[in-house]
Amino acid sequence: MHRWIALMDIVLAFGLSFAVLVAGALRGVFIAYPLLMAMALFGVVLRRRGFALRALATMGWVGSQKALPVIGVLLLIGAVTASWMAAGTVPTLVYYGLRVVTPHTMVLVAFGLASGVSLLLGTSFGTVGTVGVALMMMVTGGEGGELHRWLVAGAIIAGAYVGDRASPMSSSALLIAAVTRTDLYDNIRAMGRTSLLPLGLAIAIYAGFAWVSPVPLAASSLGHDLAAEFRLGPVTLVPAGVMVLLALGRLPVQRAMLASTATAIVLALGYQHYSLGQVLQFLLTGFELAPTSPLNAIVLGGGVAAMVRVSLVVVISTAFVGIFAGTDLLHRLERSLARVKTPGDRFLATALVGTLAAAFGCTQTIAILLTQQQLDPTYRRTQAPPSALALDLENTVVVIAPLIPWNIAGLLPATLLGVNAGFIPFACYLYLLPLVTLLWLRRKTAAAALATASSDLDYS
Structure with missing residues (x-):
């Protein structure tokens, strides 16, 4: 008893x-x-x-x-997100995205893009904090606005874990291979086989959502406002390119994030013409625009403090x-x-x-x-x-x-x-x-x- x-x-x-x-x-x-x-x-x-x-x-x-290494990565993600904002990387992704994404393709694009980027970077957090944030900025309110935000966010997060699970750069895949004493690439091949049907079903479900409940996108004025607030163009995508190339070169994702952040800081200073004090504040407390900007409630976030x-x-x-x-x-x-x-x-x-x-x-x-x-x-x-x-x-x-x-x-x-x-x-x-x-x-x-x-x- x-x-x-x-x-x-x-x-x-x-x-x-x-x-x-x-x-x-x-x-x-x-x-x-x-x-x-x-x-x-x-x-x-x-x-x-x-x-x-x-x-x-x-x-x-x-x-x-045991939390110390994890905390370092989390704080770095906050810095990456803020620096991509200040460099114009996220605004440029949104600007180009608004030209090609439609209400009926938004959910599928969100899942597909997040899946592809996460497979390249090997990090769910890095994927969500960069392209995920850019995708969410395209979603507007209106009827069923909160439901549509949940739908797109669910597609982004699901896609982010496609790569977090099966990328050779993924920390979780490396950890599991280490603790089970198995070969990483043998594991990835096995994961590929078991994921085909779930991936196909997920795509079919998102296609159904896209057909039944198209996602309302931001007003066309958003593109004009972004072009007025930031200097846009291919050069602002360099931080994203740096992260992808270094990740493909199997450099630890933390180092790839640091290099991407450094590149973004250079662009924020020399291309977007922010002062050093402003950039440091963005990195610490998060990016934000002036209260008078029409984008001040849309283009914001990141930062170590967050x-x-x-x-x-x-x-x-x-x-x-x-x-x-x-x-x-x-x-x-x-x-x-x-x-x-x-x-x-x-x-x-x-x-x-x-x-x-x-x-x-x-x-x-x-x-x-x-x-x-x-x-x-x-x-x-x-x-x-x-x-x-x-x-x-x-x-x-x-x-x-x-x-x-x-x-x-x-x-x-x-x-x-x-x-x-x-x-x-x-x-x-x-x-x-x-x-x-x-x-x-x-x-x-x-x-x-x-x-x-x-x-x-x-x-x-």
């Missing part, structure tokens, strides 16, 4: 924490506050189990140190995972996984554990590491090759994390695009991929079982 009571307090803490996180997301509360409340709930439970507050604080501190709130969420979430690891809270999960046997069961277990890890870890990286740590013994026990675990992680955790409203994988792109969790139903590819893969594995297992049964009957 005492063991069941001990188990129930953990279950209750998980349930209450999840409810707090969901309620916070639905009400638009800054997610750091619900995370701190959840941490306090677990602190009470663990204190009752004999863990000293000093020990828990140490575990949290050790865990939070990423500080997101960075705080990363610090808290990594501290949370540090406490989980230090107190071995998930050891009972290993017993449940002992029942897993078939490929379909393994995939479903990976998806469920990955969803839990993404919900409580709040970052894609932590979700990958926690899920790999929990599932690796199961894949070994069932004699599945390491490549199977790598592929299942790519087809679950990587694309499920952005669907958790408070996970950084979805929270940051939504913040950059200026939308809330309403984009999630429209990020079709992100949930089609695990769903289609699960159905295919179930069908394959059933076919194998039927073939075995038929063989046994023939033998009899």
Whole structure:
């Protein structure tokens, strides 16, 4: 009886924490506050189990140190976005985009362009913070304006994770290859095969949306206003070209971002004629135009300061995972996984554990590491090759994390695009991929079982 009571307090803490996180997301509360409340709930439970507050604080501190590399990337993304604004890169992309995009093609272009750029750059955040921001600027209000913004944002974010999952420059693909000790390019080839049907279905769905509910685009005066406010032209696209070329050369994406930012700063100073003080302020607090400009409510954003709130969420979430690891809270999960046997069961277990890890870890990286740590013994026990675990992680955790409203994988792109969790139903590819893969594995297992049964009957 005492063991069941001990188990129930953990279950209750998980349930209450999840409810707090969901309620916070639905009400638009800054997610750091619900995370701190959840941490306090677990602190009470663990204190009752004999863990000293000093020990828990140490575990949290050790865990939070893993956030430092992530924070560096987040702050750099804020600088890239602001510098592309000041250099005229984003305004030029919008200016040219308005000439070729129509209301009936906007959603498809958003998904296709985000997919292509993310495959080149290998970063979902970098894709959303650059071409994603430019695409969102083309969407205007009007009837159903918020719904259309969610639709376009969902297409952009889904496309951004096409490359985040399968690009050779992707940090998540590199991380999974490293922790599973598999070959990156073998993984990418396998990912390509499993993504064909989900990609086709996502394109078909977006085509349906485009036909039924065309996206209203910004008024034609926007192009004229952009040309009046900025010096536009191919030269302003150099920062984007620098980032793409360096990424193709397999330079770490952080260095590619730094080089792109430096190039954009030069253009902002020498081509757009901003002062050094203005450019530094843009990088720090975000780009903005004068209050008298007709574009002051449209062309704005980025900046290091905007990423500080997101960075705080990363610090808290990594501290949370540090406490989980230090107190071995998930050891009972290993017993449940002992029942897993078939490929379909393994995939479903990976998806469920990955969803839990993404919900409580709040970052894609932590979700990958926690899920790999929990599932690796199961894949070994069932004699599945390491490549199977790598592929299942790519087809679950990587694309499920952005669907958790408070996970950084979805929270940051939504913040950059200026939308809330309403984009999630429209990020079709992100949930089609695990769903289609699960159905295919179930069908394959059933076919194998039927073939075995038929063989046994023939033998009899």
